[in-house]
Amino acid sequence: MRISQLYMPTLPLLLGCLGQLLFLSGRPVAAVQAIDPIVLKVTSQLFVPSDYYIKGVIDDRTDRSPVAFLVPGANSGRQLETVDLEGGALKGLETYLxxxxxxxxxxxxxxxxxxxxKILEELKGEGKGLVAGEVFLDFSFELDRGDELVHLLDFQGGISYKRGIRQFYLIEPVLxxxxxxSLTYFNDWIEKESKNEIKLLSDVQVxxxxxxxxxxxxxxxxxPIRPLTWADFKGRPRFNNYAASIFASISYEGDSWIEDGEVIVDLVFKTYMLKSASWVRGTNNSYGLNHEQRHFDIAKIVMERLKERVQQLDLQPHNFDRKVSFHYLEAYREMNRLQEQYDRETxxxxxxxxQERWNQKIDEELRHFGLK
Known part of the structure; x- marks a missing residue:
């Protein structure tokens, strides 16, 4: 508080030194020491990371108020003064890091x-000049992959401290x-896990x-060397006008591990039919079996297209599963569209x-994938 802002020539005013009382119009007002913004001091480099650097800071706090709630004086009671890092929390921390x-x-x-x-303080024993404070800190460390931030580690910590009523200089070293x-904890973790944590690796072999x-x-x-037979159609015929029906579909399984500092992604693709869900009504001929085989072939062609797309993807350790899953779902939809188109046109x-046009079209694509 600036004394000049309170000066009124028409009122009696007694000026005292800092810490004494000001009397304005006969009413006592406590003189409170102004608290400067907190400047994080840099005396030397903390350490030299071997595998990373701090690119930036994101302020994701729900409450964007100043970081410190401090006891300003011995007679302040429960009234606290808000004090921020110099330049604000984000700028102050980023400058320091x-x-x-x-x-x-x-x-x-x-x-x-x-x-x-956050820093929260409390006056211990009003008039005794003792302040108890606590630092609350919750940081998340994330790897910037360019297209997204990949979560690596959380740190939650803090420090409790005590200070004299005028010892504001003790707050900054504690913070x-x-x-x-938090920085040391993250550095120790990344040095230990740099070759064991998939998210930290950059090379992927599929x-x-x-x-x-x-x-x-x-x-x-x-x-391709095991075509379908009518014996594969074991399901109970449905009540419709069709002579036969096949349940053909696609799926995949994936596994990953680290080998010589590289992420190995093992993908197993499955094109299959289920006997119990596929059926034929009475006896049928080779023409009808060919029609059902072509449904199976269409599913396989879609799977081969998916494999080609996956091989062309730029897969990263943090996103290979998500990307493969996305393209698999797109392939599944494509399969259903083609199956419906095939039945509709034939x-x-x-x-x-x-049917003959589709036979030729399917055979041509099977040959393209080396399946015929």
Missing amino acids: FAVLPQNQKLKPIVVRIKDL RRSINN RIRDYREDLGDDTVFYN AHGLNGPA
Whole structure:
């Protein structure tokens, strides 16, 4: 509070030194020391990270108020004064981090997300000049992959402290130490996990294979040397006008592991039909079996197109599963559209010329994928 703002020539005014009382119009008002913004001091580099640098800071706090709620004086009671980092929480922390850690931009870029950063104080025994404070800190460390931020680690910590009523200079070192603790914790973690945490690796090797094992059960997996027979259609016929029906579909399984500092992604693609869900009404001929086989072929063609797309993807350790899943779902929709188009144009096999056109079209694509 500036004394000049209270000066009124027509009123009696007794000026005292800082910490004494000001009397205005005969009413006592406590003189409170103004608290300066908190400046995080940089004395030297904290350490030199070998695998990352701090690219920036995101202020993700729900409450964007100043970071500190401080006891301003011995007679302030429960009234606290709000004090922020110089330049605000985001700017103040970012300036400090850039100063205490080297900015080697050839390394992995890390973003620090502020979820909580707060100092709360309480006057202990009014008039005794003792203040108890506590630092609350909640940071999230994230890897900037360019297209998205990948969560790596959370740090929640803090420090309790006590100070004399006028010892505001003790607040900054406590806050700085808490911040340094978070940086040290993250640095120790990343040094330990740099070759074991998939999110931190950059190289991905994708291995793709088909599942063709015949276990003699309800499932027939697509194999170009094993065409369907009517014996594969074991389901109960439905009440409709069709002579036969096949349940053909696609799926995949994925696994991943780390091998010599590289992420190995093993994808197993499955094109299959279910015997119990596929049926034929009475006896049928080779023409009808060909129509059902072509449904199976269409599913396989869609799977081969999916495999080609996956091989062309730029997969990263943090997103390979999501990207493959997305393209699989697109392939599944494509399969359903083609199956419906095939039945519609061939009238479920009753239109002979259309059926022959589809036979040729399907055979041509099977040859393209080396399946015929």
